[in-house]
Amino acid sequence: MCGMPQQPPVRSTPARPSRPDASMSLITNVMDHSLDDGYAEAAARKKAAGQGGLPKTLRARLGLAGGLVLAALVVTLGAAQARVAAPVVAKERQELIDRIDRETASADKLQGRVDALRDEVSARQRQALEHSGGDAKAELVGILSGASAVRGPGVKLVVDDAKEAGTGGSGNPRETSGFSDTGRVRDRDMQRVVNGLWQSGAEAVAINGQRLTALSAIRAAGDAILVDNRPLVPPYTVLAVGDGQRLSSRFQDSADGLYLRALQDDYGIRTAISVESDLRLPAAPSVILRTAQPYVGTSAQPNAQKTEKGTS
Missing domain, CATH: 3.30.70.1880 (Protein of unknown function DUF881)
Structure with missing residues (x-):
C-alpha cells in the first residue's frame, strides 16, 4: 500500500502583539524623529569641522554692545540737533522779551502823559471853581467821588x-x-x-x-x-x-x-x-458818568411825588 508522503507537521507560532500606539503612527514618527534628519546631518558636519558657532554668552555680549552703540548714536544725534536749535530758540525768546520791554515802556510813557494831563485838568477845575465862587462843598464832592487827591x-x-x-x-x-x-x-x-x-x-x-x-x-x-x-x-x-x-x-x-x-x-x-x-x-484815573446827571431842585420834591403816587 503506497502511502501518501507525510508532511512535516506545521507548528503554529504565536502572533507578536501590536504596539498600543500603532494607530498613531504620525505622532509616533514625530516623537521618534523630533529633529529633522537633514538638520541632524548638518549639525554633525559642523561639529566635525569645528564650526559649532559662537557661544551664547558671547552672542549676548555682542548684542548688548550693539544696542549700547545704537543708543549712544541716537543720544549724540539728539544732542547735536538740540545744540543747533538752541540759538534759534534763544534768539526768538530774546526778541519777544525786547518787544515786551518796548511795549511796556511805551505804555508807561503814555500813562505818564495821561497823569500829567489829568493833573492839569484838576488844577484848571480848581481855578475855575475859585473864580466862580466855589465853596467847600465842591471840594467835598471831588474827594468823595475820587476825582481829587x-x-x-x-x-x-x-x-x-x-x-x-x-x-x-x-x-x-x-x-x-x-x-x-x-x-x-x-x-x-x-x-x-x-x-x-x-x-x-x-x-x-x-x-x-x-x-x-x-x-x-x-x-x-x-x-x-x-x-x-x-x-x-x-x-x-x-x-x-x-x-x-x-x-x-x-x-x-x-x-x-x-x-x-x-x-x-x-x-x-x-x-x-x-x-x-x-x-x-492819588486821584482816580478817570471819573466818567454815562447815566447819572446832576439834579437841580430840592431833595424833597422827588420823595413828595413818590408819596403822592403811593397814596393815590
Missing part, C-alpha cells in the same frame, strides 16, 4: 500770597472757589477787603496806588488781579483814609476782617495792618 490819617493793610501756595482745600471760606492754588490772593478776596473797609468807615481807598471810586471794578485775568483794568502784583497794599484806630478795630471785628484772618490761618496768606497818621492817596 486826598491825605489824612487812616489804615495801611498789606495782603500777600502765602510763601508756599497750598493745593486743594474745599472748606470755608473758599468752598466754592474752584481754584486749586488756595495760597494765592484772589480778586474776590480783595473785593471783600475793600468792601469791609468801606463799611468800617473808610472815606477813601486805594490799592497799590490805584484810587477806588463808585465805578471801580476789581476783577481777575488768569492769576492777575485787575483794578479798573490795570494789573497789580503782590503784595497788595491797601490804603484807607479815615479814623485810624476806630477804622482798624471795626474792620478786624467785621465779617470781612474775620474772613481775611481765616485765609491767614488756613491757607498761609500773609496780612499786616497798621494805623497811620498821614496817608496820601
Whole structure:
C-alpha cells in the first residue's frame, strides 16, 4: 500500500502583539524623529569641522554692545540737533522779551502823559471853581467821588500770597472757589477787603496806588488781579483814609476782617495792618458818568411825588 508522503507537521507560532500606539503612527514618527534628519546631518558636519558657532554668552555680549552703540548714536544725534536749535530758540525768546520791554515802556510813557494831563485838568477845575465862587462843598464832592487827591490819617493793610501756595482745600471760606492754588490772593478776596473797609468807615481807598471810586471794578485775568483794568502784583497794599484806630478795630471785628484772618490761618496768606497818621492817596484815573446827571431842585420834591403816587 503506497502511502501518501507525510508532511512535516506545521507548528503554529504565536502572533507578536501590536504596539498600543500603532494607530498613531504620525505622532509616533514625530516623537521618534523630533529633529529633522537633514538638520541632524548638518549639525554633525559642523561639529566635525569645528564650526559649532559662537557661544551664547558671547552672542549676548555682542548684542548688548550693539544696542549700547545704537543708543549712544541716537543720544549724540539728539544732542547735536538740540545744540543747533538752541540759538534759534534763544534768539526768538530774546526778541519777544525786547518787544515786551518796548511795549511796556511805551505804555508807561503814555500813562505818564495821561497823569500829567489829568493833573492839569484838576488844577484848571480848581481855578475855575475859585473864580466862580466855589465853596467847600465842591471840594467835598471831588474827594468823595475820587476825582481829587486826598491825605489824612487812616489804615495801611498789606495782603500777600502765602510763601508756599497750598493745593486743594474745599472748606470755608473758599468752598466754592474752584481754584486749586488756595495760597494765592484772589480778586474776590480783595473785593471783600475793600468792601469791609468801606463799611468800617473808610472815606477813601486805594490799592497799590490805584484810587477806588463808585465805578471801580476789581476783577481777575488768569492769576492777575485787575483794578479798573490795570494789573497789580503782590503784595497788595491797601490804603484807607479815615479814623485810624476806630477804622482798624471795626474792620478786624467785621465779617470781612474775620474772613481775611481765616485765609491767614488756613491757607498761609500773609496780612499786616497798621494805623497811620498821614496817608496820601492819588486821584482816580478817570471819573466818567454815562447815566447819572446832576439834579437841580430840592431833595424833597422827588420823595413828595413818590408819596403822592403811593397814596393815590
